[in-house]
Amino acid sequence: MLSNSIKFVFEDKIKEIKNPDPNETILNLIRLRLKKTGTKEGCAEGGCGACTVVVGELKKDKIIYNAINSCIAFTTSLEGKQLLIVEDLIKKDGSLHPVQSAMVNFHGSQCGFCTPGFIMSLFAMYKNKTSYDKKTIEESISGNLCRCTGYRPIIDAAKSLDKNKADQFKKNEKKTISLLKKIRPKNICINNESKKYFAPRTIDELKKIIKKNENAEFISGGTDMSLIVTKQKKDIKNMIYLNSIDELNYIKENDKYIEVGGTTPLIKFEFIIKKYYPDFNRILKRYGSVQIRNVATLAGNIATASPIGDSLPLLLSLDASITIEDFKKKTVIPLKEFFIGYRKTMLKKGQFIRSIRIPVFKKNIFKAYKISKRIDDDISSVCASFNLTIVNKKIKNIKIAYGGMAATPKRAFYCEKMLLNSNFSEDIIVKAQKSLEKDFQPIDDMRASKNYRIEIAKNLLTKCFAEIKNNKLIRLSY
Secondary structure (H helix, E strand, C coil): CEECEEEEEECCEEEEEECCCCCCEHHHHHHHHCCCCCCCCCCCCCCCCCCEEEEEEEECCEEEEEEEEHHHCEHHHHCCCEEECHHHHCCCCCCCCHHHHHHHHCCCCCCCCCHHHHHHHHHHHHHHCCCCCHHHHHHHCCCCCCCCCCCHHHHHHHHCCCCCCCCHHHHCHHHHHHHHHHCCCCEEEEEECCEEEEECCCHHHHHHHHHHCCCCEEECCCCCCCHHHHCCCCCCCEEEECCCCHHHCCEEECCCEEEEECCCEHHHHHHHHHHHCHHHHHHHHHHCCHHHHCCCEHHHHHHHCCCCCCHHHHHHHCCCEEEEECCCCEEEEEHHHCEEECCEECCCCCCEEEEEEEECCCCCEEEEEEECCCCCCCCCCEEEEEEEEEECCEEEEEEEEEECCCCCCEECHHHHHHHCCCECCHHHHHHHHHHHHHHCCCCCCCCCCHHHHHHHHHHHHHHHHHHHHHCCCCCCCC
């Protein structure tokens, strides 16, 4: 079944938009078309949280509530979902939702610009979590910035929430589930003036579209791609949305590797990777806010090929590989061969990343560090990752990778060569630090100077050595 419209649940009804503009953001839909002005625009890049809304998705007869940044999500991505905005939290009799009441009672708002976003982030926490400890609360609002109230009264408001979930959404759940089930899955094809949008339901259907539209841009979470529209003020003329394909949203585990589907959100992946590589999970917590991790993907991070993409040095040091596919064939490529220049990869027109395979090193030591100007939701100045095996105090296997040190995320081959088969000692670490100057010639930019970057790279190598030697984490924020 092919359709040129999208359907979603809003205000307890199925809303249909025929032939929507593929480049329209959910934020613009809410403010300009639905005429609801509670949701605010702050940064237009998913960094401040003022635009936060909650999207409900039906999973096995249960509604999962995800906070997202509406400023960088397109209206078309609402297909088959429920849209909840801050105005929806007020009951029909005018009484406030428990989250709103808590914010009032604990003086969690001053100018109020950021308040709707905080409320929606806390609402998602309220619906999804069974406990509201400090760690849970801080993570839930890590993507929301406040310039005047400060965070203590907002955290106090969150702590005060009753864990009884019997709000109006719980009471109305059966009706909402019924409405969501009425929206039948379908392939979507939209032609809006000069812009095309496709949302296939299967990989076979995707290949048919690719064959006729090789120049189309692939989009999944869109946390990077959407900035073409919101920051560069350009149109994406031809777009293929991958997130409707269930076959690409999966994680497989066995003794040798973890395989992650191309559209698997980071929020799902981070729970799995924590069992194998806790530092990978820690970096993902700092990669972006909950709003970002609810939609962003490893495949998207790889395909955009940013030299400061946080997952990329980690995947490089773990010797990950990716499966690339087009309408003809599949190709498996080691990730270390994938990046060929600044924002350039081996991906050709019409190719998409089907999956990422991460080896499981049961006896290895894995360390990863991110240096940025703030802890949460910030771009790296330098990101470093170390994967090594030590046998009888000798380094038998080692892979080191850095982000922010070159035009691409890159392995430190000179440094690796210096350390391989050496005694694990302070002397060899000092020599290896010097070898990093052969591996990298970083640049000055707004985030860090070249001298700072090379010094930090050396220091992170020393930090890795110190943590392994003392069998202890040396961290400020964990």
